[in-house]
Amino acid sequence: MTDVEIAKKQGEHQLKDSLPAIKNTFAYEDTAYHLPISFALTGTAVHDKNTALDVFSKTGNNPIVASECLLAEKTATQGKEPAPYTGFIGDTVIRKLGYSLVDGSILGLALVIGTPDSPGAAAAICRELQEKYMLTFLAGPVIPSLSDNGVKLGLEYRLIPLGSTPAYGIHFVDIIARVAMMFGGVTPGDASRLLAYAAERAKAIVIVFPGLSDSEIALVDGMRVLGFPILSLGDYRGGAWISSDADTIVRKGMEEKGIRVNVTAIPIPMGCSPAFEGKSIRKEEMYVEFGGGRSTAFELLRMRPVADVTDGKVTVIGPEIDSMKEGSANPLGIIIEVAGKTMKKDYEPVLERRIHNFVNYGEGSWHVAQRDLIWVRLSKEAVAKGVKIEHLGKLLASKFRMDFPQLLDAVSVTLITDPVKVADARKEAERIYEERDARIKGMRDNDVSTYYSCTLCQTFAPNHVCVITPERPALCGAISWLDGKIAYEISPSGANQPVEKGAVINAQNGEFDGVNRFIRKASHGEIDRCSLYSVMEYPMTCCGCFEAIALMLPEVNGIMVVNREFKGVTPSGMSFSTLAGTIGGGAQTPGFAGISKNYILSDRFLQGEGGIERLVWLPSQLKEELKNRFEQKLAGMGLKDFFDKIADETKATTIEELMVYLEKVKHPALAMKSLV
């Protein structure tokens, strides 16, 4: 056993002591970067003993710098090693390598160094690295061990033999230093940018076999500064090296550095593309269906520890498609387990919503709604082509990995079709839905200083900007403040951006200078002011996806709300669709606001107009939908009998009838401050 800490200290001393022994001048061929590591760190071109000592002390006696200088001198004195050893690799080749890295055809870089115990060990590791699109550099006795095992070496095999001793591993670092200068815009001498580039951009890992000398250990350990994980196989203890076994070392290293293998093709017997998203599967085209009120069905996405999720694993519990009767409704539980270094529990609901898109991407699969309300169908055509329940799982597992490569390392899917087991699993799912709802429920607008924008709809409403607060979901009802926050974390240049609230301009209307500033920019200068809680003054713009419209009725001094599903004419004299046509497209229309249905239950709703007592009319279906929660809220406010004072189409269809009704029930809006 070698103690890494002790060996490293001794190695550092040895390196330091060797430097003054440099006699000759030295320079590499085909490079504009001198000794690349020394040059990148200090901007100094090292070609002799004095400059070497100077740079060594400038870098705080860095063992990598010492190793670079010593090997350069050795190469100059003794000449390059014969083939297959490459020695120092010139700039022309590095440019090509860098290209493959940026391009993504190489996922990362590995250095494999030392003396393998058994002949097969190194071969297996290198094969795995090749399969995972890693470009592997080799240094030391590992090289003959591989070629003796019949492993082909060379750039075309993505296995590059640097040199006969582990000391040649230094070239691994000089390559990364040059990639940073060529591709990363790192200027020579800017050490902190070099280190940041190496740590964040260079996807590099080091795998160490036994047999390293003290100075070689000091060299390898020095690479930790660059953010490369050092993984060792046996023989080493102590220090910050990660010990591992041959079977898992590659996976462990790639995980540690966040290198992910991309999924490109989905192995299922039906097409899968966003192009199919809009299609529906009608009853006569359907082979089987799940949920939709006809059977028990739900979907759930949960985060799990990495060790508990086998990537790509799909399990079907219960009968497969071939034992389901054509035209029948069957139970279905979709449980997706995900793991990833940057994954957070908060992301679960946002990712879960993607199940809807992904299932619809399938040419013969269809999905609506969410959670335990889902409704899924498979078409006859798809089933005839051989699509099974299992393939839904494959589709989901692959799509999640493809679309969230930065976030997810592993995705597994369980599909339950056994009626008893679905019912059991649903109970657990419902408990989780409740937990999630509770998390956002208690949040208030005043508790946070950052809101989130949504400009997804700018594709068709070019200047529309939604501002999403904890108490005001997006007007489409699909994105809560938490969703906006998470979407921003997952995709920082996407459609959801943080909006600093800034100073209060008008507390009652919910006007803030930070929000105004944001709106001005995001609306491309079209909109200057926005009141988050007012329908009358500077209301938020409307795209076209609002679930409902709140509008003023000056004749009765109140506000009415109509939702998309209501087909009739409202007391305003207009139907939902006429109203929607009037206010949409990104315009700001005082007296009108697009809202989500749930916003009606928010304490902020109509705050600018004096509160919920302004509400005079709702379609009966929406009233029914909100009833339980609405009455509870009103009771809490001491407005117990208010709910029944809100008219609907059974009470009033015209403004005259509405006036009569409101007077009859003594609606509070009539006595409030004039709206206009």
Place this chain on the structure above:
Amino acid sequence: MAADAQFGWSGTIGEVTLGATKAEGGTRRVSYRIGGGSTLPFLEKEVSSPSPLIAFEVCDYPPFWSPIIRNYCGDLVNNLAEWTKTADTTYGADLIRLHLNSTRQRNFTDITAMGKTVETVLSASTLPLVIEGSNEPKIDSEVFQKCGETGQGERLLLGTAEAGHYRSIAAAALAYNHSLIAQSPIDVNLAKQLNILLKEIGVQRDHIVIDPYTGALGYGFEYSYSAMERIRFAALKGDTDLAMPIICSAADTLSIKEVREADPAVQDAIAVSWEFYTGIASAAAGAEIICVRHPKTIGMLKEAFAGMKARMGPGGVQ
């Protein structure tokens, strides 16, 4: 009455260099710096601002090219070197845009021959070159690597990067110091997002040209125009992620119904008109490069640009 042509804007469009002369490390006889404007085109009080550049498009696999162009140019299309030379000396193009559409053939693999094609065009004309590579993940990496390497030092403009397809192009631009075309589907926010993605991967702002996607006149051009207008307004108001020059290629004009089904006697003239009017409208929206496929369109556009500039007296917009 002269209107204020500045509208209180503070932003300036970034400049992108196309082509490199001998002094700049390349072999082109001219290099262009496009961009740099601080207002909309044809509004400046000074008549100094340059007209948009006109790029003539050629390809290395004529069977995939418009029959209208094949008829007009005749055998020339089968000789890429001659076609390119003619575009430079006879047609009067400012730039050559080479479509490597041979890569669009099924199971294309001949990367070496493709590299030779690039060399052919580079030696047939000394105008700066725009290259359109493949659009197939399997070969992208090799294709763009080859393009980048072959044109090293020439400051090419490589196309076309899209949101799901930009890494190979970005890599070639970074490795060999070329610029690239970033295309988004008629959407200002997606254009910005792609520019940010490119920035994150390391492509500098002065190496990006925006392609807003140009629909043919009457076939969605109004959307393209609106997207260009918004991209340009945002840039002039100070959004640096959108402050890049714009390239427009209204290639669809040659295949729309009105052209396709036109009386053979007038088909060629209709095609030219359609390409011309789409091009002139793109120029009015602010495009710095207009790409055309019909040789006759070049002269018409040049004349039109000269006319639009001549109408502006020293008093600015009349």
